[in-house]
Amino acid sequence: MASKAIYPIVAVVGIAAVSGAAWWFQKGSSPSAPPAGGAPQAAAGAGPASAPAPGSGGPVVVEAARVSVMRLSDDAQTVGSLRSRQSVMVRPEVGGRVTQLNFRDGDRVRKGQLLVQFDDQLQQAQLQQSKAELSIAQANHKRNQDLVAQSFISQRSVDESAANLEVAQAKLALAQATAARLKIIAPFDGITGIRSVNIGDYLKDGADIVNIEDMDAVYVDFRLPERFQSKVRRGQRALLNIDALPGRSFTAVVQAIDPLLDANGRSVGIRGCVDNRQLQLRPGMFARVTAVFGERNDARVIPEEALVPQGNRQFVVKIVDGADGSRTTQRVEVKVGIRRPGRVEITDGVQEGDWIVTAGQQRVQRDGTKVRVVDLNANQAPGQSPEGGAPAARGSAPVAPNGAAPAAPSLASAPVAAVSPAAARAAASGPNPCLIGMAAADRADPPAAPSGGKPAGPRPAARNPA
Template sequence: MKMYLRVFIAVGGVLLVLGGMGAVKGLQVEALIARSESLVTAPQTVTVATARMTRWDNTLSAVGSLEAVQGMLVSAEMSGKVDQIAFEAGTQVKAGELLLQQDVSEERAALRAANSRARLAGKALQRAKLLNNENVVTESVLDEKEAEYEQAVAERERIDAIIAKKTIRAPFAGRLGIRLVDKGQVLEPGQAIVSLQSVDPIFVNFKLPQQHIHHLETGLGVRAYPTATKDDPISGRITALNPDVDPDTRSLQVQAILANTGERLRPGMFVRVSVLMPEPEPVLIIPVTAVLHAPYGDSVFILDGGAAASDQGSPVLRQTFVRLGEKRGDFVAVLGGLQSGEAVVSTGVFRLRNGMPVTIDNRLSPDFELTPQPENA
């Protein structure tokens, strides 16, 4: 009986201690709740930009490939040994400028003999004409002398043509590439000598979807953005449109010509191309840094005031989803979810939440530009 009494007393003591500890913890939790309810969240400092309407050039974008207006591999027409190389690799040449001379010593000797025969045949023809006028020789003799003279002249012209073919000149003005032959080398017909490219101006070829056919015409302006450089875009115009559409891609082949001062562009490079349509397009724009990107959609924080102000009188944020369009420079077009004139938070949106009170300090706002030029670009 005494044992049961001692157990009962012990259990009662443990329960009493636990009850006391629970009461103390309950009082502490109530105190923390009351304290948190009495705390006021300090407004977050933000920068603000106004959604505004502007007009952007209405453009069609594509990726194009550059092609020389005139370009070829200069090659030998006839076999023969290289006697003279008259150009330096990489230099600019004029149309008709001598590039390479093959050995024509035999042809020059044959030409001298042909000139002599042509002169002799010409004198014989003149005498035959005089004698024919005096009825000393017949018409058949005169015809033979005329044929002999024409054959002599034709032989001379044939040898002249061979010498001209072995005297290789630039067919048009352009820039030469790397030399592919050496002096003393025997060339075969069709063997490449050097690349010659006329690159100022230069063509750009690109494709556009078939639904834009009715908006395209020659003379429309284009801008090319070289991906290999950080230079300004290069302006040009459309010069040709293919009459047919590619049946595999349902796209139209377009060719434009670009100014290439300084030869920044080279054949074979690819560039980003924008075709400028006649009418600029009205768009609603905001800074790209104002957009909070998330898997469930893009959103912005709009600045609300008046009835939506916090207890401290500060404006509060309202998060709203937006539909975005084209991005240009530091701005992005908004296609839906926002109205012109609404103020949106322009920086640091990842640390904001819906209903948060804010204060505005645009001294911290960066300069937003359509064509930014970073100093370390």
């Protein structure tokens, strides 16, 4: 029993000896303390001091960007199909044999123009017979009126002749209507398609002859989710990109909104109208539609990485100038508007020209923290232009939503290929067919920014379009 009690004592003594040896070794290998009251000697040839760590008392290094102003559109993307403003398949009401075709395939026709004539010899004979009967009935009735005035016949004979005259007039009208059914005329101005009949063909009633398309204006039908039904209204603009016509864009005017939502897809149907007097678009084309609900020429935007979300609230770290010339931070709550790739609109909380921290927010623990700004894009300090001169002019360098170079206004059509002089004159003459019949309030175009990107007049009050 005594031998077993020795083991724990030996273990405790061994651990104490090892601990003492380790303490003595660390104390002996540590550098000697500097002399009392003396300053530590800097190592010869030492490089510049590194950036101070947070909480060390020096400024914190952060990246920042300015709040810029750009033209921003509140829009939604969808797809749609083009269709003619008016389209009809010409079909006969009665059967007959074709004797005349007064049009060519793809030819422009006018309203009331005779297109197809059927064999109407029998109907014309009936028409001549009805005219002769009407002439006899008119002569008899006039003679009876003269005789009854002289009391040679009774009034009953005059009434009978008047009834016979009405019957003859009805027979003539019937013969004229029967003969008119054998003539097919154009119901409106348009362009004919490719006919499927020839002279001499016998057609039954309802057979397809040729289609007529009114393409001076084309409709684009598209659908949007139901959450946009409160934003879309008549007279708004929509930008169209056609896959079959790359590099070209067209502008449509919203003309109608379906009051009934699709219960399956929970979407609202919308119809826009495109001026097509140059005949560049054709019915059936596939279109990529960007419905524009509103535009702001002076939207304030910041990089998306500058946002610091906290629950349902959004904050940014704003850089302000201190009294002693230093730069300090201030956490500001902001309201977010439209989002674009890499950028986000701020409707309230910051102003144009303010500097916002885009990287290093986690180093800023509280308001009033001194910071040193590093702009990796332009290597500029707050309040200076990228060239190091005066502050950049407002609106002088707008940034496109996709980060590309500034582009032309989104609602302006891109240049198109040259057309014939006749087509150009036809396109330039007359009013826009899409605006005919629309109310003045619906036809008002949205205000556009003048050249240079600066908004006209005072800045409107900021609001959240969402």
